[in-house]
Amino acid sequence: MPHNTRNRINEDGWLLTKLVDFNLSKNFDCGDCDLNEYFKEDAVAHREELLTETYQLTDTSSELPFPIGLVSLCNDAVRKEKIKGQDFYKDLADKKRYPAYPAVKIARLGIHIDFQNVNMGRHMINLIKRMFLDDNRTGCRLLTVDAYNNENEKVVNFYKKNDFQFFNNKDATRQTRAMFFDLKRLSLHLK
Numbered sequence: 001m002p003h004n005t006r007n008r009i010n011e012d013g014w015l016l017t018k019l020v021d022f023n024l025s026k027n028f029d030c031g032d033c034d035l036n037e038y039f040k041e042d043a044v045a046h047r048e049e050l051l052t053e054t055y056q057l058t059d060t061s062s063e064l065p066f067p068i069g070l071v072s073l074c075n076d077a078v079r080k081e082k083i084k085g086q087d088f089y090k091d092l093a094d095k096k097r098y099p100a101y102p103a104v105k106i107a108r109l110g111i112h113i114d115f116q117n118v119n120m121g122r123h124m125i126n127l128i129k130r131m132f133l134d135d136n137r138t139g140c141r142l143l144t145v146d147a148y149n150n151e152n153e154k155v156v157n158f159y160k161k162n163d164f165q166f167f168n169n170k171d172a173t174r175q176t177r178a179m180f181f182d183l184k185r186l187s188l189h190l191k
Contacts, residue, residue: 006100007053009131013061016127019043019054019070027066030110038108039070046072052107058122069111069124076105076144078180082167086182103142103180104132125162129186141183 008017016177019025025039039054046052052074052184068085077100106128111121132140145164148155164179171177 007135009127009134010060011127011130014123014127015060016055016131017058017059019056020093024056024067024184025070028070028110029066029113031113031116032088032110035108035110038072039110043070043072043108044120057120057127066112068115068120069109069126071109071124072107073128074105074107076103076142077101078103078142078144083180085168089173101141102139103144106143111173121158122162127184129181133183133186143181143183145179147179148178149175
């Protein structure tokens, strides 16, 4: 059963909480040089500039010298022009339609190489979804991500497996694909 308090969620011994000691990220290796560099060098500066908050996934029964996963989150807004064709937009009453909809962007996400391919990424995404459903401070309808769109589509496929959808196909050949997850859909499922 999930247990959470402000800015953290604990589910079955897996804890997603703000990264306070950025020295822990020095031992983090997700196998992607750019992501490793971001978490080791840029994440703290982004936090100081109030651009992102970085969270760590840890196992409460272990004393690993590194986080199992790291994710940086930031606020986002999705303009109605980008979502007009989506099912949830069609279901909104006219009085609930706004020029933009509140969202949280997954700016960066990495799972330590020792924990890849065992559903830790999926578990981390599910904890993020729950965190914004259970402890939603201001309103957040969507989770968004600009997923890397490389030749093997590994990252795009990861988000598709976690029920993210494309906004459209205009960016199909670009380096990143804009994707979203509708939190309302999950909240209705959990009721």
